[in-house]
Amino acid sequence: MDIRPIKTEADYQTTMKEIEGLMSAETGSAEGDRLDILVTLVEAYERNHYPIDFPDxxxxxxxxxxxxxxxxxxxxxxxxxxxxxxxxxxxxxxxxxxxxxxxxxxxxxxxxxxxxxxxxxxxxxx
Structure with a gap:
């Protein structure tokens, strides 16, 4: 399983496309595990690069x-x-x-x- 950290916007976009292709993966399968890992990486990237600000x-x-x-x-x-x-x-x-x-x-x-x-x-x- 070749998974690398998301460091750039290009990495982010590539990972998002891959996640889209894995959305129907079964939980517990190799694809499902890959999906879980990629989603975790994306969430970490988004938390750092797209922080959600509370409204006033x-x-x-x-x-x-x-x-x-x-x-x-x-x-x-x-x-x-x-x-x-x-x-x-x-x-x-x-x-x-x-x-x-x-x-x-x-x-x-x-x-x-x-x-x-x-x-x-x-x-x-x-």
Whole structure:
């Protein structure tokens, strides 16, 4: 089994084509084992060269609202008064830890998405 590390974009593209050809390989077969190894190499290459960045907190909230058909009223129990929800959505007020925890628990928004950029927010509430 001749398998080499993926070091360049050309190596990556070649490996992706090979993976495509092995997609129907049976688990436990030589081809299936090769597929597992190649996928692991591709995942490592992608992790280093195409890191996935979490959306900013407001985009994460808006995405979940759209996805679940939520309204500003649905966020009031977690964030606070309606005007506070609008301030958060307009990026005029940063999320508090209590809001982050509530949004994560109530709407399953990844905490990592809610924390990102929040500490670097320029408009800190008084």
């Amino acid at each position: 907190p407001v985009e994460a909230i808006k995405f979940r609202m759209e996805q679940q058909g939520l309204t500003v009223d649905d966020l009031v129990p977690v964030i606070g008064r309606k005007n506070r929800v609008y301030e958060i959505l307009a990026r005029k007020r940063p999320l508090t830890l209590r809001m982050i925890e509530g949004l994560h628990e109530a709407f399953s928004i990844p905490a990592e998405s809610l924390i990102k950029h929040n500490s670097n927010h320029g408009n800190h509430a008084a």
